[in-house]
Amino acid sequence: MIGDYFRLAVDSIRHRQLRSWLTILGIVIGISLVVTMISLGEGMKGAVSQQLSRFGPDTLVVFPGKEANLFSGFFGGLHLEDDDVDVVKNTKGVDIAFPVLIKTIRIEFGDKDKQTLLHGLPSKESEKFLKDFQGWELADGRWFRDKSNEIVIGFKLAKEGFKEDDKGKEIRLNQKVEIDGEKFTVVGIIASLGEREHDFAGYISLDKLRDIIGSSEKEVTNIDIKAAPGVDPNEVAERIKKNLKRSRDAEDFAVLTSERMGNIAGNIIAVIEVVLLGLAVIALVVGGIGIMNTMYTGVLERTKEIGVMKAIGARNRDIGLIFLMEAGIIGLVGGSIGLAIGVSIAKIVEFIAHQNGLSLLSAYINIWLILFGLGFSFVIGCIAGILPAMQASKLKPVDALRYE
Amino acid sequence: MFIDSVCGMEIKNKKFHSSHDKRNYYFCSTKCKLKFEKESVRSREKVVIEFYNVWKVYELGNARITAVKGANLEISKGEFLSIQGPSGSGKSTFLHLIGCLDLPTKGSIFLDRKDISMLSESELAQIRGRKIGFVFQQFNLINTLNALENVMLPMIFQGKVIEERRKRAVELLDVVGLKDRMYHKPKELSGGQMQRVAIARALANDPDVILADEPTGNLDSSTGHSVMNVLVNLNKKFGKTIIVVTHDPYIAKYAKRKVNILDGQIAHDHQFMKRFIW
Numbered sequence: 001m002i003g004d005y006f007r008l009a010v011d012s013i014r015h016r017q018l019r020s021w022l023t024i025l026g027i028v029i030g031i032s033l034v035v036t037m038i039s040l041g042e043g044m045k046g047a048v049s050q051q052l053s054r055f056g057p058d059t060l061v062v063f064p065g066k067e068a069n070l071f072s073g074f075f076g077g078l079h080l081e082d083d084d085v086d087v088v089k090n091t092k093g094v095d096i097a098f099p100v101l102i103k104t105i106r107i108e109f110g111d112k113d114k115q116t117l118l119h120g121l122p123s124k125e126s127e128k129f130l131k132d133f134q135g136w137e138l139a140d141g142r143w144f145r146d147k148s149n150e151i152v153i154g155f156k157l158a159k160e161g162f163k164e165d166d167k168g169k170e171i172r173l174n175q176k177v178e179i180d181g182e183k184f185t186v187v188g189i190i191a192s193l194g195e196r197e198h199d200f201a202g203y204i205s206l207d208k209l210r211d212i213i214g215s216s217e218k219e220v221t222n223i224d225i226k227a228a229p230g231v232d233p234n235e236v237a238e239r240i241k242k243n244l245k246r247s248r249d250a251e252d253f254a255v256l257t258s259e260r261m262g263n264i265a266g267n268i269i270a271v272i273e274v275v276l277l278g279l280a281v282i283a284l285v286v287g288g289i290g291i292m293n294t295m296y297t298g299v300l301e302r303t304k305e306i307g308v309m310k311a312i313g314a315r316n317r318d319i320g321l322i323f324l325m326e327a328g329i330i331g332l333v334g335g336s337i338g339l340a341i342g343v344s345i346a347k348i349v350e351f352i353a354h355q356n357g358l359s360l361l362s363a364y365i366n367i368w369l370i371l372f373g374l375g376f377s378f379v380i381g382c383i384a385g386i387l388p389a390m391q392a393s394k395l396k397p398v399d400a401l402r403y404e
Numbered sequence: 405m406f407i408d409s410v411c412g413m414e415i416k417n418k419k420f421h422s423s424h425d426k427r428n429y430y431f432c433s434t435k436c437k438l439k440f441e442k443e444s445v446r447s448r449e450k451v452v453i454e455f456y457n458v459w460k461v462y463e464l465g466n467a468r469i470t471a472v473k474g475a476n477l478e479i480s481k482g483e484f485l486s487i488q489g490p491s492g493s494g495k496s497t498f499l500h501l502i503g504c505l506d507l508p509t510k511g512s513i514f515l516d517r518k519d520i521s522m523l524s525e526s527e528l529a530q531i532r533g534r535k536i537g538f539v540f541q542q543f544n545l546i547n548t549l550n551a552l553e554n555v556m557l558p559m560i561f562q563g564k565v566i567e568e569r570r571k572r573a574v575e576l577l578d579v580v581g582l583k584d585r586m587y588h589k590p591k592e593l594s595g596g597q598m599q600r601v602a603i604a605r606a607l608a609n610d611p612d613v614i615l616a617d618e619p620t621g622n623l624d625s626s627t628g629h630s631v632m633n634v635l636v637n638l639n640k641k642f643g644k645t646i647i648v649v650t651h652d653p654y655i656a657k658y659a660k661r662k663v664n665i666l667d668g669q670i671a672h673d674h675q676f677m678k679r680f681i682w
């Protein structure tokens with residue numbers, strides 16, 4: 001019987017093709033947004049947690065600026081100094097601590113050049129820290145030495161950094177690049193980390209970078225730290241905070257454990273997700289109202305038909321069910337198409353992200369997301385259909401028959 | 405107050421009477437009395453529809469329209485009855501009351517000896533589906549469905565399985581001579597063909613009573629007569645009770661019994677009606 005009502009509902013939807021498709025479109029937009037959002041949101045979370053899992057749990061970073069407002073630290077000219085590194089190194093529970101200086105500098109190769117994030121690092125500590133505790137690997141070659149004109153570059157910078165429309169060349173091991181008029185030999189290429197920032201970066205010794213930018217100050221962008229084994233990183237963070245506060249005479253820095261960083265990233269993603277999902281929900285509500293509108297129009301148009309069906313034995317609930325199904329089917333069709341479009345958009349975004357070096361980001365698609373999308377759209381259709389269906393079912397047969 | 409149980413007229417004096425089954429019955433004339441005595445046993449047992457002082461009042465804002473004013477009527481199984489009267493006299497309202505599409509404002513209607521006012525909405529729908537078949541002036545087929553599906557529709561609401569529905573619908577379309585038009589949509593059929601599909605649909609659940617509201621109103625006279633012949637056949641061959649509303653006296657001629665309605669009242673005096681209206 002339900003199957004028969006389903007057929008009746010489909011017939012009447014097909015009979016009003018243009019209007020049905022326009023109504024379906026409303027749901028398509030909403031559902032495709034929701035699916036894209038969930039798929040990419042989960043994908044982003046996955047990417048962050050993958051990043052963090054490489055980032056050992058006992059690593060910490062000191063940034064200039066307050067934790068609540070890290071960006072002001074980055075852009076507000078605040079920075080740390082070598083003295084701070086010493087303070088951190090001497091804090092109890094710190095295993096490794098070293099300064100990192102990051103500058104955007106033009107690198108030349110052949111007749112091409114490219115603005116690149118250049119990291120200045122002390123050779124020994126950074127090699128141990130990055131390889132042993134951050135999971136970095138060299139695809140080729142070795143790490144740079146202190147005070148030498150040697151550079152290690154990211155995988156993507158080597159492969160694509162100086163290529164344009166198939167012109168230009170890949171950088172190979174032992175080739176030379178020029179930075180501020182000085183020649184550097186490429187001694188190592190880092191295996192891809194799946195994120196743009198590090199895959200397109202270059203790494204040289206801290207002293208060399210300071211020479212190039214000609215700063216006499218002992219400026220440091222941030223301090224990378226590894227807590228000693230068996231020590232609670234949060235405790236170490238507290239101690240570093242206390243010591244730095246004393247030595248700097250101000251709390252103009254932030255000490256973040258990897259857990260904290262994960263939380264911050266998670267919060268940012270959550271905010272983005274909530275905003276986008278909010279938009280998607282608005283789109284869905286609008287779509288639902290569209291269904292309701294179409295159904296009310298349908299009830300009005302088919303008043304006579306309803307009267308006839310009642311005259312030949314349809315009960316109120318039969319009529320209600322037929323209309324409810326019609327609304328549900330409109331929702332479901334919209335949902336299926338929206339799902340397909342949403343998944344496609346997510347896959348395209350994933351593809352573009354991969355093209356641009358963000359290989360960690362993968363669109364999250366599984367059976368639950370699909371079932372959710374379909375079920376949700378069906379439910380929206382049904383909810384939107386309840387009132388019109390009730391109106392249809394309650395029509396008095398004589399009045400409905402008289403309606404022209 | 406008494407009612408002539410042959411013609412349904414109200415009787416003030418008890419001049420003509422007869423007793424049957426320990427009950428007294430009163431009549432308007434010897435003609436009705438004789439008819440009763442001839443058919444009494446049969447007709448008493450086979451009453452399907454009884455109206456007792458039925459009133460129907462429509463309220464439109466402040467206006468009240470009384471469409472049926474205290475009607476009394478008995479219809480027996482197997483009758484072929486026409487309801488005639490001028491436009492707005494309450495013929496359709498009458499038919500809707502018989503067909504359980506509407507309930508009386510006052511008075512009672514018995515269908516198979518059950519007071520329909522006592523039934524719930526879904527029980528009424530069930531009765532409409534099983535015991536009554538409707539045929540309308542505008543055919544009222546569902547445009548999105550083809551002839552076969554239209555005929556199967558009433559069976560869906562009775563929960564019949566698809567095979568049974570199909571078999572019966574094909575049979576019925578054959579009866580009305582439209583087997584070769586099974587898959588045609590109403591748009592693709594002529595008026596007479598549509599009305600025959602509608603009749604097939606009315607027969608779907610094998611009802612006892614067929615109610616037709618101006619079934620020939622939208623048809624030319626020869627098509628109209630062929631549709632009427634289908635109804636006559638149903639009455640003769642299958643013993644269906646058939647009630648046809650019409651204001652066409654030629655169509656009314658098919659009926660064995662005529663009921664005239666004037667301004668919501670049944671004009672009981674047949675002799676009087678014969679002389680002055682037609």
Ligand SMILES: Nc1ncnc2c1ncn2[C@@H]1O[C@H](COP(=O)(O)OP(=O)(O)OP(=O)(O)O)[C@@H](O)[C@H]1O
Pocket residue numbers: 398399402462463464469470471489490491492493494495496497498651
């Ligand atoms: N649902 C309704 N609401 C209000 N008034 C109604 C309703 N149905 C019928 N009426 C009124 O009741 C009266 C009888 O109507 P009905 O349709 O029964 O007449 P009819 O004899 O069938 O007329 P026609 O030959 O034109 O079909 C009319 O005055 C009509 O306006």
Ligand SMILES: [Mg+2]
Pocket residue numbers: 495496497617
């Ligand atoms: Mg009428």
